[in-house]
Each structure stands twice: as C-alpha cells, then as structure tokens.
Amino acid sequence: MPSSQPPHDHAEHDHDHDHAACGHDHGPKHIYIYSPAGAVRDKAAFRRGVKRLQALGHEVEVDADALSSHQRFAGDDAARVAAIHRAAASGADLALISRGGYGLTRILPAIDYARLGKAIADGMKFVGFSDFTALQMALLAKNGATTWAGPGLLGDFGSPEVVDDIMEACFDDLLSGHGEGSGWRMPATPRSAASQAPDDVYVQKATLWGGNLAVMAGLVGTPWLPAVKGGVLFLEDVNEHPYRVERMLTQLLMAGILGRQKAIVLGQFTDFRLTPHDKGFKLQSVVDWLRSQIDVPVLTGLPFGHVPTKVLLPVGAKVSLSVEGRDALIYWGHVH
Structure with missing residues (x-):
C-alpha cells in the first residue's frame, strides 16, 4: 500500500475490528430520516435506530411519511417522491433512508434532480444502499452528483444486535468529514x-x-x-x-x-x-x-x-x- 495514502476508513475482510481506523470526534449533526422505497414494517427497529442516532448526539428529524404504507411501499409513488424532495429541502447534514426493498426505480422519472443536486452541492450527504442504488445512479447520470453508499436506518442502526463498530465509525467519519x-x-x-x-x-x-x-x-x-x-x-x-x-x-x-x-x-x-x-x-x-x-x-x-x-x-x-x-x-x- 502506498504509505503516503493512509486510509481513515479501514475494515479487514475477516472483520477483525482491531484493524478499524474510523472514528473522529465531531459536533452533533442534523440527520433526516425518510422512506423512499419499501414500507417500514418493523416499527421497533425504526424507533431503536432513531434512539441510537440521538444517543450519539445527533438531531434526528423524521419525515412526516416515513412510516406510511401503501401496498409494499412507504406511501404511494407521489408520496415517496414528495418525501425525497422534503429531504432535499430539510437543510439536514445527512439524509438517511429508513430501508431499501423496492420502489425507487419506478419513480425515477418524477424526481426533481436539480433540487437534489443543489442540496448536495450545498453539502447535504444522501446515504443508503440496496434499492437506493437506483436514485444514486440517476443522480450520477443526471447531474454528476456524489452520494454515499452506506447504512440504512432499520437494518443497521435499528439492528437488535450491537451496531457494528466499523460501520458506525465510518459513518462518524462521514459526518465529521474525515473519511479518506x-x-x-x-x-x-x-x-x-x-x-x-x-x-x-x-x-x-x-x-x-x-x-x-x-x-x-x-x-x-x-x-x-x-x-x-x-x-x-x-x-x-x-x-x-x-x-x-x-x-x-x-x-x-x-x-x-x-x-x-x-x-x-x-x-x-x-x-x-x-x-x-x-x-x-x-x-x-x-x-x-x-x-x-x-x-x-x-x-x-x-x-x-x-x-x-x-x-x-x-x-x-x-x-x-x-x-x-x-x-x-x-x-x-x-x-x-
């Protein structure tokens, strides 16, 4: 490895957490939780995730429709598009999906990419994975915006187990701007x-x-x-x-x-x-x-x-x- 390029975010494949080098102190951040894809069925995991983020000192804002349900989705298509736009308008430091599942691909034509691009240019970080890939690819295709592949609320911060320390430390690095x-x-x-x-x-x-x-x-x-x-x-x-x-x-x-x-x-x-x-x-x-x-x-x-x-x-x-x-x-x- 080039010695001139030390990584801050480091995780070994064997999950030896002693090798992790993520994590920096930072002030509290404003995190916006929204549901652009699948419906949240596990309300306990949702609450657990919010509480864990709050326990880390962050201000957590939950979208009005984060727990909505329409068929398998977190609200109908229009409601989920509106939730994405509210996230972009929230002024939060970071917008975090509640979960993936399926639902973003079908609403890609209805999203205002200029609005999301402006929020990202102003410093907001959009984070998620799985079905969130659809929005990440669309943003990259439409305006070259950088988003972050990372955790979701339910399966990661809302896990009934101890939150993985490498994931949490790398998330912390993102919030503090130290990840390299x-x-x-x-x-x-x-x-x-x-x-x-x-x-x-x-x-x-x-x-x-x-x-x-x-x-x-x-x-x-x-x-x-x-x-x-x-x-x-x-x-x-x-x-x-x-x-x-x-x-x-x-x-x-x-x-x-x-x-x-x-x-x-x-x-x-x-x-x-x-x-x-x-x-x-x-x-x-x-x-x-x-x-x-x-x-x-x-x-x-x-x-x-x-x-x-x-x-x-x-x-x-x-x-x-x-x-x-x-x-x-x-x-x-x-x-x-």
Whole structure:
C-alpha cells in the first residue's frame, strides 16, 4: 500500500475490528430520516435506530411519511417522491433512508434532480444502499452528483444486535468529514489460475460507481444508468443464487459496461442457498467465469452489502484503487 495514502476508513475482510481506523470526534449533526422505497414494517427497529442516532448526539428529524404504507411501499409513488424532495429541502447534514426493498426505480422519472443536486452541492450527504442504488445512479447520470453508499436506518442502526463498530465509525467519519478511504484484505482463493485475483493493481482518479447488482442490471438501457467509462464499479447483492448473479453480470457484460471499467470490485453476496443441482457451481465459479470474460481486474471481498460490517463509499467521486497481494485500498482523500 502506498504509505503516503493512509486510509481513515479501514475494515479487514475477516472483520477483525482491531484493524478499524474510523472514528473522529465531531459536533452533533442534523440527520433526516425518510422512506423512499419499501414500507417500514418493523416499527421497533425504526424507533431503536432513531434512539441510537440521538444517543450519539445527533438531531434526528423524521419525515412526516416515513412510516406510511401503501401496498409494499412507504406511501404511494407521489408520496415517496414528495418525501425525497422534503429531504432535499430539510437543510439536514445527512439524509438517511429508513430501508431499501423496492420502489425507487419506478419513480425515477418524477424526481426533481436539480433540487437534489443543489442540496448536495450545498453539502447535504444522501446515504443508503440496496434499492437506493437506483436514485444514486440517476443522480450520477443526471447531474454528476456524489452520494454515499452506506447504512440504512432499520437494518443497521435499528439492528437488535450491537451496531457494528466499523460501520458506525465510518459513518462518524462521514459526518465529521474525515473519511479518506477503505481498505480490506481480499479472501484467499483456490490456486487455480482462473481463481487468482491480480497481484498488483493501481488505478488513479477513476469514478467510483455501482451498488446493488439487481438494481443496476434493471437500469441497463434506461436514461438512469450513467455511462461511466474507465471507472471502478462495485457490486453487491442479497438473496440471489450464484447463477442469477452470473445472469445479471452477463447483462452488464453484454451491454459493454464491464469491459469499459478500470476495475470491478465485488462486495458481499449473501443469503442464498446452493442446491444439489448446482454440482459445484458456486459464487467462486461466477468470479472465475467473469475473470475469463474481461481483461479487467476483478477484486473480491469488499466489506459492503447486506451485512453488518459495511464501509461507506462515495458514489460518483474520483477515487484511486491499489492492490498489493491480497491487500486492497480504495482511496478518495485526494478529492478534497
């Protein structure tokens, strides 16, 4: 790793929290909680998340429709669009989604991107993951705005377990403006040539983009997926069997998206179950196949996804990426 670029946000793949170097003291911040996608069913987790943020000293403002419900959504389409616009107008330091699920893709044409872009330019940070990827990609496509891939309220701050300390420390770094990068150790792989990650990679000042693979694949061919060339594309997903992960990667591959990147970084793919029919076809099989299809480094093990230990990543920002052996670092401190 370049010694001149020490990361503040650092999480090891093995979840050894002694390696975490996030966390700085800062004053209280104004956090706006809103629900742009799925309905909040677990009200106890919602309350727990709000209380945890308040206990950290923050002023938490809850959107008027944050707990609304219409079918599987947090209010009808118009209500959710209005909630996004209220978040942008709130003057908060940070707008945090209550949860993902599904619901943002269908309302992308109705959102006022200029309004959100102005709020971001004025310093507001929009944070979320999963279904939130749709809004992040649309903002990047429409006005190049930087948002943050990071926690949601329910599953992270509202967890019945102890809040993950790496996630919380990286969130704290974002609020205090100290976050400069995220490092991790890629998992060891079998010794076959197909499974080997590249030993040394160095990419300078490339656009970091991506998020949930299913959401990304669903935006291909629409105006809401940015045409990023020479970027660092990160991907994660949940409840998707490896063959479905491969099918969605194939969509991005055949659309010409994967081959145009400087690097592909795979986060966590969790909560799937292999079957006897697979006969050895597993997630590593998909990684091996992808490496055989493109002349682009494919890295694994990024601590991000539907998991407690997740770093925060600036979607749309210029980053540098370095890999030495199994040690990988995404660094954006130079963008400040």
